[in-house]
Amino acid sequence: MDFLQPTSLDDALALRAERLDATPIAGGTDLMVDINFDRARPAATLDLTRVPELRELEVDADGAWVGAGVPYLRILEALGDVAPGLCMAARTVGSPQIRARGTLGGNLGTASPAGDTLPALAACEATVEVASATRPRREIAVRDFIVRPRRSALEPDELIVRVRVPRARGPQQFGKVGQRNAMVISVASFGLAFDLDARAVGTGIGSAGPTILGAPAAEAWVAEAFGDHDLWATRAALPDGVAKRFGELVGEAASPIDDVRGTARYRRHALSVLAARALAWAWADARRAEDAA
Amino acid sequence: MKVSYRVNGVTVEADGVWPGASLLTVLRDHMDLPGSKNACEQGECGSCSVLLDGELVCACLVQAGQADGLDVRTVEGLAGDGATETDVGDVQQAFLDAGAVQCGFCTPGLVVAVDHLLARNPDPSDAELREELSGNLCRCTGYVKIIDAVHLAAARRRATAGAGAAGGSGG
Numbered sequence A: 001m002d003f004l005q006p007t008s009l010d011d012a013l014a015l016r017a018e019r020l021d022a023t024p025i026a027g028g029t030d031l032m033v034d035i036n037f038d039r040a041r042p043a044a045t046l047d048l049t050r051v052p053e054l055r056e057l058e059v060d061a062d063g064a065w066v067g068a069g070v071p072y073l074r075i076l077e078a079l080g081d082v083a084p085g086l087c088m089a090a091r092t093v094g095s096p097q098i099r100a101r102g103t104l105g106g107n108l109g110t111a112s113p114a115g116d117t118l119p120a121l122a123a124c125e126a127t128v129e130v131a132s133a134t135r136p137r138r139e140i141a142v143r144d145f146i147v148r149p150r151r152s153a154l155e156p157d158e159l160i161v162r163v164r165v166p167r168a169r170g171p172q173q174f175g176k177v178g179q180r181n182a183m184v185i186s187v188a189s190f191g192l193a194f195d196l197d198a199r200a201v202g203t204g205i206g207s208a209g210p211t212i213l214g215a216p217a218a219e220a221w222v223a224e225a226f227g228d229h230d231l232w233a234t235r236a237a238l239p240d241g242v243a244k245r246f247g248e249l250v251g252e253a254a255s256p257i258d259d260v261r262g263t264a265r266y267r268r269h270a271l272s273v274l275a276a277r278a279l280a281w282a283w284a285d286a287r288r289a290e291d292a293a
Numbered sequence B: 001m002k003v004s005y006r007v008n009g010v011t012v013e014a015d016g017v018w019p020g021a022s023l024l025t026v027l028r029d030h031m032d033l034p035g036s037k038n039a040c041e042q043g044e045c046g047s048c049s050v051l052l053d054g055e056l057v058c059a060c061l062v063q064a065g066q067a068d069g070l071d072v073r074t075v076e077g078l079a080g081d082g083a084t085e086t087d088v089g090d091v092q093q094a095f096l097d098a099g100a101v102q103c104g105f106c107t108p109g110l111v112v113a114v115d116h117l118l119a120r121n122p123d124p125s126d127a128e129l130r131e132e133l134s135g136n137l138c139r140c141t142g143y144v145k146i147i148d149a150v151h152l153a154a155a156r157r158r159a160t161a162g163a164g165a166a167g168g169s170g171g
């Protein structure tokens, strides 16, 4: 096994193109487990931890650029206001040790529909910026980034550079169901982002299909229901049944499977409950913010 | 490959390291520092916890070369740089006094994690310390005595700091 350790993004991209048989490594919290257990034996690893461009985190008026190699711990310190949903998700990843090393680039690169940050990122319409040595950079919506389990939209010579996270335009929520409270792979997860300016609700579903899913029917229904009840303008309490119906529609958008962590039926049910709660909690936050203003 | 770390204040080199090996393997098998334990090799148990450039990490998930040239603090160095095998730091002493050690396999990782926690939060609540230690599993104690030990170490460290002396150890 070769160990490649570039110290700039240009060098990293050149090496990526030269060594298509290399596997990038950031925090190692996914890849090292596979190497330790002999499930992966890459011909080379391409260490990204010494590439400064990948460790940049920039906040501007409209949101944040989060470098692919920024660990969760730093995201939690820096993005509480800009991206509350992402932070809620990041806080549930593994343990303090995992959050000190694990990165967004790694969560995306692993391309698991159980990656916890992905539904939160999808709900707020975050995009992934990827680069290669020879072609212009391109942006991929988080929702489209996973093509199928373990397969992302990355070309073999590309690296994830950074993620664009739009600034929250309303309350956000993230929830996951697992087998215990700490250190779990989720059985179902759900991200929700209110856009109070656009009068819209964004959704992201994890662990309940081969990819990260949205729930467009639920999004359209709830935006209209809020309009019908004049909630956008009045910030009135959620009428009975709205959260429940929203949850049902989110559940219908999923295409879960049976596996060791849960049955498809359980996953769909759990997702409905998560989505109904997320809507109710986020709307309660919106109303509190209005009261405080 | 060759790697060099600054371990507990001393530069240590290792040659002939398989590039796919972890920091944990290098510490244990190449640098004669078997204090950090290998229990799961998948980041679940925390018994391999060390400080890498001041961050609490699982040494089993850091690739050997990723730590090249960096600072590593292991359980062997918790009593300070240049500690001997029988020296113990304040957190280790509190674990002994509180009876927080049974089989002892989780202990090296836990004391490193607790040392790191107390360096940032001198008086953690039960909820805070349970969250901060959620990456360190113990199959023996049921955690009650471990939590007692953290409070004991914290109280002694605060008392020492209050008395104007240097508190803590390596963290």
Ligand SMILES: Cc1cc2nc3c(=O)[nH]c(=O)nc-3n(C[C@H](O)[C@H](O)[C@H](O)COP(=O)(O)OP(=O)(O)OC[C@H]3O[C@@H](n4cnc5c(N)ncnc54)[C@H](O)[C@@H]3O)c2cc1C
Pocket: A023, A024, A025, A026, A027, A028, A029, A030, A031, A032, A033, A048, A054, A068, A069, A092, A093, A094, A095, A098, A101, A102, A103, A104, A105, A106, A107, A108, A109, A110, A114, A115, A116, A117, A154, A158, A159, A160, A161, A183, A184, A185, A186, B042, B043, B044
């Ligand atoms: C004990 C434990 C608990 C965990 N708990 C959770 C959890 O609760 N939720 C969750 O979602 N995940 C969890 N994980 C999985 C893991 O921590 C996350 O997926 C993390 O985000 C991976 O990031 P990393 O930097 O460590 O990835 P690495 O292991 O370094 O890389 C992962 C993959 O991404 C690729 N990659 C990394 N960076 C790039 C890049 N810039 N460009 C292209 N490809 C790249 C790598 O080639 C590799 O295939 C857990 C892992 C462990 C060990």
Ligand code: FES
Pocket: B037, B038, B039, B040, B041, B042, B043, B044, B045, B046, B047, B048, B049, B058, B059, B060, B061
């Ligand atoms: S041996 Fe590293 S976490 Fe268990």
Ligand code: FES
Pocket: B100, B101, B102, B103, B104, B105, B106, B107, B137, B138, B139, B140, B141
């Ligand atoms: S004392 Fe045995 S595992 Fe903790």
